[in-house]
Amino acid sequence: xxxxxxxxxxxxxxxxxxxxxxxxxxxxxxxxxxxxxxxxxxxxxxxxxxxxxxxxxxxxxxxxxxxxxxxxxxxxxxxxxxxxxxxxxxxxxxxxxxxxxxxxxxxxxxxxxxxxxxxxxxxxxxxxxxxxxxxxxxxxxxxxxxxxxxxxxxxxxxxxxxxxxxxxxxxxxxxxxxxxxxxxxxxxxxxxxxxxxxxxxxxxxxxxxxxxxxxxxxxxxxxxxxxxxxxxxxxxxxxxxxxxxxxxxxxxxxxxxxxxxxxxxxxxxxxxxxxxxxxxxxxxxxxxx
Numbered sequence: 001x002x003x004x005x006x007x008x009x010x011x012x013x014x015x016x017x018x019x020x021x022x023x024x025x026x027x028x029x030x031x032x033x034x035x036x037x038x039x040x041x042x043x044x045x046x047x048x049x050x051x052x053x054x055x056x057x058x059x060x061x062x063x064x065x066x067x068x069x070x071x072x073x074x075x076x077x078x079x080x081x082x083x084x085x086x087x088x089x090x091x092x093x094x095x096x097x098x099x100x101x102x103x104x105x106x107x108x109x110x111x112x113x114x115x116x117x118x119x120x121x122x123x124x125x126x127x128x129x130x131x132x133x134x135x136x137x138x139x140x141x142x143x144x145x146x147x148x149x150x151x152x153x154x155x156x157x158x159x160x161x162x163x164x165x166x167x168x169x170x171x172x173x174x175x176x177x178x179x180x181x182x183x184x185x186x187x188x189x190x191x192x193x194x195x196x197x198x199x200x201x202x203x204x205x206x207x208x209x210x211x212x213x214x215x216x217x218x219x220x221x222x223x224x225x226x227x228x229x230x231x232x233x234x235x236x237x238x239x240x241x242x243x244x245x246x247x248x249x250x251x252x253x254x255x256x257x258x259x260x261x262x263x264x265x266x267x268x269x270x271x272x273x274x275x276x277x278x279x280x281x282x283x284x285x286x287x288x289x
Contacts, residue, residue, distance in 0.1 A: 028257025040194025
């Protein structure tokens with residue numbers, strides 16, 4: 001065999017080897033990823049994942065529901081690459097994240113959601129006060145029904161009341177959807193669910209759930225506030241919460257690509273179609289000449 005042929009064969013082997021390495025290398029536009037999210041944020045997370053996979057067909061994103069606190073622990077223990085959060089982390093939690101992930105704590109905020117208080121349509125109750133919520137969460141009657149311990153809804157209400165979840169008293173029906181569907185069995189109690197469970201405007205399942213309940217405006221300092229677009233956009237509704245992504249991925253791979261997509265205009269349009277308030281608002285500017 002001539003030296004030229006040997007050289008060509010070696011060159012081809014080198015090219016094939018490099019191609020294989022490139023195929024296996026991580027990238028934002030191909031590969032598999034699992035996102036952990038509290039059930040309360042599942043709808044918007046799935047919608048964003050679907051949008052990303054349409055834009056990048058070589059990616060496969062799986063959305064798995066897990067209680068907020070447990071998802072955060074999985075991220076710290078490197079059992080998850082990306083999670084959706086709403087609660088404000090304590091200084092100790094931020095320190096643990098920065099140590100374990102070896103990254104600065106930079107939450108990627110993408111939507112304004114809310115915790116809402118709901119009653120059956122037949123209930124005579126039309127609103128609820130901050131005082132009622134505070135007193136009710138410390139009453140042995142346990143009149144407030146949450147979707148579970150370690151959930152985002154409970155965490156957020158506890159933070160708003162400046163309490164620890166373990167110090168509050170409440171009832172549990174697992175799952176936001178189940179809380180709504182079974183609420184009519186407990187006419188004297190109030191369900192506490194995530195807005196995103198029922199916010200998708202034209203989704204049939206969300207419509208059915210909305211038909212079962214009414215959302216109670218919250219009275220604070222003599223004024224009523226509702227979790228509508230205005231209440232969320234201006235953060236006037238007392239239980240407005242900001243959803244954000246947290247990742248332990250240091251390079252610009254699929255998790256970082258997904259976060260960037262969700263926070264740019266395409267992702268924010270999806271957030272709005274979910275019935276939530278986009279965190280990053282894009283204004284249309286018209287220049288007159």
